[in-house]
Amino acid sequence: DGGITQSPKYLFRKEGQNVTLSCEQNLNHDAMYWYRQDPGQGLRLIYYSQIVNDFQKGDIAEGYSVSREKKESFPLTVTSAQKNPTAFYLCASRPGLEQPEQFFGPGTRLTVL
Amino acid sequence: AQSVAQPEDQVNVAEGNPLTVKCTYSVSGNPYLFWYVQYPNRGLQFLLKYITGDNLVKGSYGFEAEFNKSQTSFHLKKPSALVSDSALYFCAVRAGSSNTGKLIFGQGTTLQVKP
Numbered sequence: 001d002g003g004i005t006q007s008p009k010y011l012f013r014k015e016g017q018n019v020t021l022s023c024e025q026n027l028n029h030d031a032m033y034w035y036r037q038d039p040g041q042g043l044r045l046i047y048y049s050q051i052v053n054d055f056q057k058g059d060i061a062e063g064y065s066v067s068r069e070k071k072e073s074f075p076l077t078v079t080s081a082q083k084n085p086t087a088f089y090l091c092a093s094r095p096g097l098e099q100p101e102q103f104f105g106p107g108t109r110l111t112v113l
Numbered sequence: 114a115q116s117v118a119q120p121e122d123q124v125n126v127a128e129g130n131p132l133t134v135k136c137t138y139s140v141s142g143n144p145y146l147f148w149y150v151q152y153p154n155r156g157l158q159f160l161l162k163y164i165t166g167d168n169l170v171k172g173s174y175g176f177e178a179e180f181n182k183s184q185t186s187f188h189l190k191k192p193s194a195l196v197s198d199s200a201l202y203f204c205a206v207r208a209g210s211s212n213t214g215k216l217i218f219g220q221g222t223t224l225q226v227k228p
Binding site: 004090100107 | 122145147149154155156157158159162164203207212213214215216218219220221
């Protein structure tokens with residue numbers, strides 16, 4: 001899991017509530033990514049950011065929002081508009097284009113009650 | 114469109130036997146290929162990558178993978194499996210021309226190594 005931390009490890013939310021998942025890295029990596037993992041579906045990209053103050057939608061951005069105000073931090077907000085938010089959320093970072101592999105945090109398991 | 118397929122949901126192998134986890138890909142241009150491993154309720158750990166060069170790539174924990182351009186495959190292998198290798202394995206691909214670093218992941222293959 002390296003120098004990428006995610007908190008909390010487990011999160012419970014009532015329907016209709018927004019929640020924010022934290023992702024912090026001390027690796028000085030430029031790019032950061034958020035994925036959602038559901039059983040049997042692999043990882044799907046929600047949002048990504050290649051530089052501070054800039055981010056792009058991934059394949060399943062609806063119902064999610066992000067910010068990238070600092071290089072070290074890339075928080076993900078799961079809004080009430082996300083119809084099925086219960087999942088395992090993974091944050092990743094990448095040093096730069098010359099090193100294409102991504103490094104992952106330990107994940108946050110979100111359960112909607 | 115880019116895609117990755119892992120045709121087996123689960124692979125079972127006896128400890129000490131060789132293992133293979135299969136991956137095929139579809140991407141325009143030269144592919145960057147990756148293997149990751151995930152233990153229960155943990156993040157993904159990087160195992161190895163292929164960008165260019167030798168078709169046989171060696172990685173962490175004794176794993177290796179063979180890139181086959183004609184068959185568009187990148188199978189993960191290990192000569193002698195350990196019970197501790199039991200985990201979920203993901204193959205991923207990135208188009209070499211991509212400057213976003215976006216990876217496309219397969220659906221994962223569960224490896225079960227029995228004593």
